[in-house]
Amino acid sequence: MDSHGQYEQQVVWTVVASDLGPLLLAATGEGLVNVVFHATGPVRDKALARLASRLGAEPVEAPGSPLLTEATGQLRDYFAGGRQAFELPLDWSLISxxxxxxxxxxxxxxxxxxxxxxxxxxxxxxxxxxxxxxxxxxxxxxxxxxxxxxxxxxxxxxxxxxxxxxxxxxxxxxxxxxxxxxxx
Missing domain, CATH: 1.10.10.10 (Winged helix-like DNA-binding domain superfamily/Winged helix DNA-binding domain)
Incomplete structure (x- = not known):
């Protein structure tokens, strides 16, 4: 489990509250890979299943992951009017x-x-x-x-x-x- 290759394929996710309702945030070793609006029950489950099939790894709930914590903080600042640009590494692998x-x-x-x-x-x-x-x-x-x-x-x-x-x-x-x- 400590093989570097396996770690890179890991997909972590969390759902955070926002002014627009629950947002699903997912990240890989590369960066933030997916943001999904209205992420309750079926919407969340469908998004996670899609991520698993597209990225070949079962997403793991990990709200404490450093990148998801940083993304959550930047989103909070954005909604509070204190941030105008996101400074996060992005993983573009879901789109080409x-x-x-x-x-x-x-x-x-x-x-x-x-x-x-x-x-x-x-x-x-x-x-x-x-x-x-x-x-x-x-x-x-x-x-x-x-x-x-x-x-x-x-x-x-x-x-x-x-x-x-x-x-x-x-x-x-x-x-x-x-x-x-x-x-x-």
């Missing part, structure tokens, strides 16, 4: 190709309090006209919140879709000062 390219650009190039259109993001990665593919990439984002797909909106001013639900997206954009605080 065009989607990974788009999400990396989003993570590095669209700061707190700003938004970008789907088409603009496609242009930034050298794929003009690929707005729909950018939307697909956002929907497949394994690291929402930390890789801020909530900051991608429609060019006509529409809010666009969001895997965590539109109410969640509105709350995040309000927290970042992009939208007025929801009235209800």
């Amino acid at each position: 190709g065009f989607s990974r390219q788009v999400l990396r650009e989003l993570a590095s190039g669209v700061p707190f309090g700003t938004v970008v259109g789907y088409g603009d993001l496609a242009d930034r990665v050298g794929q003009p006209g690929a707005a729909q593919a950018v939307g697909t990439a956002m929907g497949a984002n394994p690291l929402p919140l930390v890789v801020p797909c909530h900051r991608v909106v429609e060019s006509d001013g529409g809010i666009g879709g969001f895997g965590g639900g539109l109410e969640t997206k509105r709350k995040l954009l309000a927290l970042e000062g992009v939208l007025p605080e929801p009235l209800f």
Whole structure:
């Protein structure tokens, strides 16, 4: 069990309370690998089963793991208004190709309090006209919140879709000062 190779494949997870409800955080030896909204019962179990099949290791609940503890603290600071950027190692192994390219650009190039259109993001990665593919990439984002797909909106001013639900997206954009605080 002390073989280094086995340790690297280990997947640890925890569920933390947030302003948006329970969030599942999962990490590998590489970094944070997955953030899942609304992580109660069946949603959590399905996410853990998907991680096990995609990463080839049974996720282990380990709320005290250093990376999950750090991620939890940074998320708490973000929701309290004290943090605008996450400084966490990320494991991109759940996403590849065009989607990974788009999400990396989003993570590095669209700061707190700003938004970008789907088409603009496609242009930034050298794929003009690929707005729909950018939307697909956002929907497949394994690291929402930390890789801020909530900051991608429609060019006509529409809010666009969001895997965590539109109410969640509105709350995040309000927290970042992009939208007025929801009235209800």
